[in-house]
Amino acid sequence: xxxxxxxxxxxxxxxxDHRNNNASFAVWEENTMxxxxxxxxxxxxxxxxxxxxxLEAVRSASLASESPxxxxxxxxxxxxxxxTDCNSLELAMASYLLLIELDxxxxxxxxxxxxxxxxxxxxxxxxxxxxxxxxxxxxxxxSEEGAAKDSCYLFDPLRFSNLIDGMAQAVKNLNFDLAIxxxxxxxxxxxxxxxxEVDLLLRLNLYKETxxxxxxxxxxxxxxxGSRKLNFKSVxxxxxxxxxxxxxxxxxxxxxxxxNSEDTCSQSDRDSKVSVAIAISQLEKETCxxxxxxxxxxxxxxxxxxxxxxxxxxxxxxxxxxxxxxxIVEELTYNKDSFSPLLLVFSEPKWKLEIIxxxxxxxxxxxxxxxRRSNDTPVDVTLESVLSTFSTTARAKNIVKKxxxxxxxxxxxxxxxxxxxxxxxxxxxxxxxxxxxANLLEICSKLISAIxxxxxxxxxxxxxxxxxxxxFTAATILKTNA
Numbered sequence: 001x002x003x004x005x006x007x008x009x010x011x012x013x014x015x016x017d018h019r020n021n022n023a024s025f026a027v028w029e030e031n032t033m034x035x036x037x038x039x040x041x042x043x044x045x046x047x048x049x050x051x052x053x054x055l056e057a058v059r060s061a062s063l064a065s066e067s068p069x070x071x072x073x074x075x076x077x078x079x080x081x082x083x084t085d086c087n088s089l090e091l092a093m094a095s096y097l098l099l100i101e102l103d104x105x106x107x108x109x110x111x112x113x114x115x116x117x118x119x120x121x122x123x124x125x126x127x128x129x130x131x132x133x134x135x136x137x138x139x140x141x142x143s144e145e146g147a148a149k150d151s152c153y154l155f156d157p158l159r160f161s162n163l164i165d166g167m168a169q170a171v172k173n174l175n176f177d178l179a180i181x182x183x184x185x186x187x188x189x190x191x192x193x194x195x196x197e198v199d200l201l202l203r204l205n206l207y208k209e210t211x212x213x214x215x216x217x218x219x220x221x222x223x224x225x226g227s228r229k230l231n232f233k234s235v236x237x238x239x240x241x242x243x244x245x246x247x248x249x250x251x252x253x254x255x256x257x258x259x260n261s262e263d264t265c266s267q268s269d270r271d272s273k274v275s276v277a278i279a280i281s282q283l284e285k286e287t288c289x290x291x292x293x294x295x296x297x298x299x300x301x302x303x304x305x306x307x308x309x310x311x312x313x314x315x316x317x318x319x320x321x322x323x324x325x326x327x328i329v330e331e332l333t334y335n336k337d338s339f340s341p342l343l344l345v346f347s348e349p350k351w352k353l354e355i356i357x358x359x360x361x362x363x364x365x366x367x368x369x370x371x372r373r374s375n376d377t378p379v380d381v382t383l384e385s386v387l388s389t390f391s392t393t394a395r396a397k398n399i400v401k402k403x404x405x406x407x408x409x410x411x412x413x414x415x416x417x418x419x420x421x422x423x424x425x426x427x428x429x430x431x432x433x434x435x436x437x438a439n440l441l442e443i444c445s446k447l448i449s450a451i452x453x454x455x456x457x458x459x460x461x462x463x464x465x466x467x468x469x470x471x472f473t474a475a476t477i478l479k480t481n482a
Contacts, residue, residue, distance in 0.1 A: 029072055032057045036078060048091065051082050055094050063101055070106045076134035081153045084188055087180055096187040100194065108133040109199050111206065127206055127215060136195055139223045155192060157230035163189060167287070168238040171245045186283045193290045193297075196221050200297050204304065213308035217318065221301055226319050236327050239291045243345050244338055292348055298324045299351055325351070329358045336407055343414045349421035353435050356415045357381045363402045364389060382437025383415050390450035396457045405458035409451065413470040416447050420473070441481055444474035 035054040058079060062071050071079075079102070083095040111125035138154035155163070163185060170182040203215045216222055225232060302323040308314050322330075332339050332355075346352050361381040390396045390408075400408060419436055436443065451471055455461050463471075 029075060032061070033074065033078065044087075048088055051086065051091055052094065055079065055082065055091075055098055059098055059101075063105060068105070071102060071134075073132075073134045076102070077153060080134075080136055083184070083191070084153050086184065089180060089183055092180070092184050092187050096191055099191055103195070103198065106133070107198065108135060108195075109202055111202060125206060125209075127203065135220070136192055137220055137224065139220065139227065157224055157227035160192070160224065161230050161235055163192075164235055164238045164242075168241045171242050171284075183283055186287045190286060190290045193294050196224070197293060197297060200301065204300060207304060211308075211311065211313075213304070213311075213313035216301060216304055216308070219301070221297055225298065225301075225321065232321060233327060236295075236324060237331065239294065240328065240331060240338070240342065243288055243291055244341050288345060292346060295324060295328075295346075296348055296351055299354075325355055325358055328355055329362070332359065333362070336404075339407060340410055343410075349418035350435065353383065353415055353418040353422070356411050356418070357383065357386060357435060359411065360386045360389070360399075360403075363399050380434075382435060383419055383443060384437035384446065386415070387412070387443065387446035387450050390453050391446070393453055393457060396450075396453045400454065400457055405454050405461045409454055409461065409463065409467050412447060412450060413464075413467045416443065416470045416474065419443055441478060444477045447471070447474045448478075 032054060035050050035057065058071060058075055062068050062075075076099075079095050079098055082091055083099065086092055086095065107130075109127065109129050112128050136155055137160075138156045167182070167185050167189060170185065199220045200216075203219050207213070207215050224230060302325070305314065305318070306323075332342065343352060343356075346355075358381070364381060364385075389399055390412075403411075419440075422436065423440055438446075448471060451463070451467065455463065
């Protein structure tokens with residue numbers, strides 16, 4: 001057994017080692033930060049090389065070392081600074097990938113069992129938020145603790161709105177001579193969505209166990225969307241614009257034109273432009289995925305907020321905001337030509353089906369009595385109830401007057417496709433059966449009947465290949481299970 005004196009001596013040694021480690025890390029940090037000092041006479045190549053050296057030093061110390069050290073607030077902020085203001089595709093990708101890896105190794109929020117829970121049989125975890133950790137978002141007011149660590153590179157709600165607006169403008173007016181900025185904005189947006197996703201999903205998982213709305217009230221996503229500085233409608237409208245245009249198709253069509261350019265540019269300049277264009281093409285695809293992920297996170301938050309409201313957990317302090325699905329449907333109602341391209345690019349089947357059902361609910365019979373709570377909630381509609389709307393010629397005529405036969409046919413085909421994905425997909429989607437409302441055989445039978453009746457109502461209707469595919473699939477499923 002060790003004597004108390006030996007224990008005290010061991011503690012003094014450990015404390016001394018800790019101070020030495022802190023001192024060593026402080027020296028390393030100062031030396032590493034000095035790499036970024038470009039106050040002397042340096043050309044752009046020197047600055048570029050210095051920044052790459054800095055990123056490599058951070059990676060080595062915080063990820064590749066045998067005893068890695070968590071980056072300080074200053075180090076994290078400097079890496080993010082490189083991502084937001086560099087003028088090099090290499091630096092943008094290097095800083096983006098480094099930030100993603102650092103977030104995985106040093107999370108700002110995580111689930112952990114408390115000492116009390118560890119001794120019990122309960123599986124409920126505790127949410128741990130590292131308050132002193134660096135974050136790319138600045139959602140605190142100037143008087144709040146931690147505001148002193150603010151930097152001009154962090155994103156407040158207004159800057160987040162401007163970022164998405166800039167991305168939407170870049171889609172409309174793509175300029176290969178200024179192509180680095182769209183790449184940079186795409187990477188920044190993808191990183192910010194990744195931060196929002198990690199924070200929100202952990203809170204959602206714990207909410208399902210506790211039904212504690214305060215977990216979501218304090219989420220980065222809820223604080224961001226609840227800010228008066230953020231124009232939610234403009235953000236959603238810009239995101240929809242990016243999805244609808246899918247600018248990577250426009251870029252790919254210009255590859256050969258760039259290669260065959262006969263302007264005064266050298267061959268190496270043309271090859272460089274083509275390389276950047278290819279990079280943008282891939283990044284824009286990933287940006288579309290991130291936008292869908294962003295939409296999905298907002299929808300998940302809206303669903304939980306609706307449930308918390310029904311349980312009486314929300315208050316006036318939570319503010320009022322139109323659910324994102326209702327706003328999307330509102331936008332599409334005034335621009336029906338956007339329905340088809342949006343549904344083609346929107347890949348999440350649950351939310352695709354919900355948007356379609358919400359659109360149809362605008363034209364279905366509303367209940368005569370609605371409570372205060374239900375005034376904020378659209379009529380509960382399922383795919384089965386929508387298909388039943390087209391069960392007779394009279395009812396089909398009534399809805400086709402409000403929704404054109406072509407649009408109705410297209411929406412039903414997309415809804416059936418989403419239904420198949422939900423039923424047969426590898427992932428278990430919660431509450432998906434509530435959106436469908438019947439078994440697959442009943443859905444197939446009612447889809448075939450609905451399309452026949454719509455064709456009878458509109459004798460000039462041309463059934464698209466997409467709708468024919470849905471019909472063929474439904475008929476095959478019925479025949480196979482007959």
